Amino acid sequence: MPVRPDPGRHPVTGAHGAVDAVWKAESARIIAALTRMVHDVGLAEELAQDALLAALEQWPARGVPDNPGAWLTTAAKRRAVDHLRRARRLETRQAELAREADQRDDLPESQDDVLRLMFLSCHPVLPTEARVALTLRLVAGLTPEEIARAFLDNEPRVIRRISDAKRTLAREGVPFELPGTDELAGRLSSVLEVVYLVFNEGYSATAGDDLLRPGLCLEALRLGRLLAELAPGQAEVHGLVALMEIQASRTAARTGQDGEPVQLHEQNRGRWDPLLIRRGFTAMLRARDLGGPPGPYVLQAAIAVCHAQARTAEDTDWAQIASLYDALVRLRPTPVVRLNRAVALGMAHGPHAGLEVVDALVVDPALRDYHLLPAVRGDLLVRLGREAEARREFERAAALTRNAAERAFLSRRASGLRSDDGPTLEQAAAEFLGGLDGQTARSYGQTLRRLCLALGGRLPLASLSADDVARVFDTAWGRTAARTWNRHRSATRSFGAWAGLADLTANVDRRPQTPCETAYLGAEVLDALWRLPGLPLREHTLWRLLHESGAGVRAVLSLDVEDLDLDDRRARAGAGWVGWRSGTAGLLPELLGGRRRGPLFLADRRPAPARPVAAADLCPETGRGRLSYERAEYLFKHTTRPLDPAGDGYTLRQLRSRQPKRRRPQ
Incomplete structure (x- = not known):
């Protein structure tokens, strides 16, 4: 095969750059072709690597x-043939496979193979996070480091996550084939959902310091355009591409000089990218030419077209947008779509119309931690002149978001509005918890933090009502067990009595608790659990300690490093001791990693600035x-879902093989 050295570049640097570029562009086709040969996507990726x-x-x-x-494809195919020959698989096809691998280098790959790969990596048998990671790995060619x-x-x-996804596909026997007519709509919807999730994470990042992650937007656009080439007869595919192209056209105008968000009606439309807008319009025309009733992505693209056609914010046809949202809600009545419809109604028919819809969504459990719900409500309240209420909503939205740029933006909006006088819920909760012992403060703190998040920490304490509390209970704990419900109820009653308020749980009935025997995990399940890769x-x-000690979950999670007696295999827990056996003893030193203070079991990351935790629950060495x-x-x-025949997974309490027997201090 002819090669061309580049005299203008260092050979190693130039070659590595070429490999990276080719892998990004060709990896999907290579892995797809290999998957068709070996019928195992995990093995196909290994051969490509x-x-x-x-x-x-x-x-x-x-x-x-x-x-x-072509060089990479041929090399990978030859490795596939070698593997099949060694494994004595597909013996009758070996000659055919060898001939295929030796065909000329520029032989075009089947586009259907790449489409099959997209459907495989987005298969509904996988959880959403796994679908996203596997698609970015196999189809977009990103490395795990880039995805992370x-x-x-x-x-x-x-x-x-990627390894688990490949094992799941193999275990479930998911075939490398295009879905049939009967399941095409559902399977295509799964693929489109993954692509749009990737785009949205880039367009409006859910966490981190920056509002935008342009790299993810570009990858999603690349995947969407590829999908449109592979499935040109699907209107929803073109609708999604149109939606992403038009939304991406606003990227340069969405942030200010310091990275702060700029709202749509305040954006400089002269900075919108006209090329991306034209591409979006073209994709929209393709979708319309295919005919049929518009699907969710075509409707969302039509809304984006309305915004793109308006020369100024004042020219926006909000009545048409509200009408399109009415149609979208009928197809996809999700809480987020209904919230977006409320914004359109508020613009088309006045803030009262929008607020009526938003207030009905406040009790929806799916939106309990969604920062845009209080943000939208704050916008509508500002337009109605109710500044103190709007300020509390913006402060609550700032506390809920995990994105630093959005948090700063929402906090600035709140600071510019009039506030209420008197102590706030947040201040009273902090003072109340400060007078409790450590374990009680942690337990009650969970209840009061949820009240602050749901109602806004700056809510005047005097205005806290039993109706407010009942709404939070229904939204946050409506589906919990009676024991959990009653624990939060008890904490709220204690706080209300301390604050001198009327019975805050007057509308929250105590639930009857029926004693039930916990079904502890048997030896076979435990053995399978310990052997999970x-x-x-x-x-x-944690799981070993719970099983070997028989102690309660909260007692074990409350342990601090200072409580441990590693030599005697025990730890102080309140008035007694929690003991363990060799399994836990072999793991604890590695878990500690030299730490001498702080909680034994730590969270994955440091707490966000808007969510401070008690000093006793913070590791002074890691933060x-x-x-x-x-x-x-x-x-x-x-x-444990794969280990549970019912597919629900087990609870931590089921790890206890016996009732706890705490050793008394000697």
């Missing part, structure tokens, strides 16, 4: 091939907070 390593070894010395994509950096995650977790050290240690009960429970249920 082998070919990539060969390129890194050979190209610096021999020069970059004239057709580097884009989503502010850590690389080992991304690698584990890639168990994180923190979770493994990370204590692992919460809710997070620990979620991780265990998520991990």
Whole structure:
């Protein structure tokens, strides 16, 4: 195969750059072709990586091939043939496979293979996070490091997520084929959802310091355009591309000089990208030409077109946008779509119309931590002249968002509005918790933090009502067990009595608790749990300790490093001791990693500035907070779903093989 050395570049640097560029452009086609050959996407990626390593070894010395994509494809296919021959698979096809691998280098790959790969990586059998990671890895060609950096995650977790996804596809026997007519709509919807999730994370980052992550927007646009080429007869695909093109056209105008968000009606429309707008209009015309009733993405693209056609914010046809949202709500009546419709109604028919819809959404559990709900409500209240209420909503939105740029923007909006006088809910809660012992403060603190998040920490204490509390209980804890519901009710009653308020739980009835026998996990399930590959050290240690000690979950999570007696295999817990056996003893030193103070089990990251934690729950050496009960429970249920015949996953309490027997201090 002819090669062409580049005299103007260092051979190693030039070759490595070429490999990176070719891999980004060709990896999806290579992996798709290999998956068709070996029927295993995990193996296909390994074979493609082998070919990539060969390129890194050979190209610096021999020069970059004239057709580097074909070189990688041929090298990968030859490795696939070798693997199949060694494994004695598909013996009747070996000659055919060998001939295919030796065909000329510029043989075009089947576009259907790439489309199959997209459907495979977005298969509904995978959780959403796994679909996103696997698609970016296999189809977009991003490395785990790049995916982790884009989503502010850590690389080992991304690698584990991708590996788990490939194992799930293999275990479930998901075929490498295009879906049939009967399931095409549902499967295509899953693919479009993943692409749009990637775009949205780049367009409006959910966490981190910056509002935008342009790299993710570009990857999503690349995937969307590729999908439009592969499935040109699907109107929803063109609708999604149109939506992303038009939204991406506003990127330069969405932030100010210091990175602060600029609202749509305040943006300099002269900075909108006309090329992307034209591309969006073209994609929209393709979708309309295909005919049929408009789907969710075509309707959202039509809304984006309305904004793009308005020369100024005042020219926006809000009545048409509200009408399009009415149609979208009928197709996709999600809480977020209904919230967006409220914005359109508020602009088309006045703030009272929008506020009526928003107030009905306040009790929706799906929006309880969604920062844009109080942000939208604050906007509408400002327009109605209710500044003190609007300020509280913006402050609540700032506390809920995990994005630093949005938090600063919302805080500035709040600071410019009139505030109420008198002590606030946040101030009273802090004073109340400060007078309690550590474990009680942690338990009651969970209740009061939720009240502050749901109602706004700056809510005047005097205006806190039983109706407010009842709404929070229904939204936050409506589906919890009676024991959890009653615990939060007791904490709220105690706080109300301390603050001298009328009974805050007057509209929150105590739930009857029926004693039930906990179904503890058997030896077979435990053995399968301990043998799960890639168990994180923190979770493994926690689960071993719970099982070996028989202690309560909250008691174990409340342990501090200073409480441990590693030599005697015990830790002080209140008036007694929690003991453990060899399994936990072998894990604890590695978990501690030399730490001498702070919580034993730490959260994944440092707490956000808007969510301060008590000093007793903060590690002075790492700055990370204590692992919460809710997070620990979620991780265990998520991990044990494959082990549970019902598919629900198990609870941490089921790890206890016996009732706790705490040793008394000697």
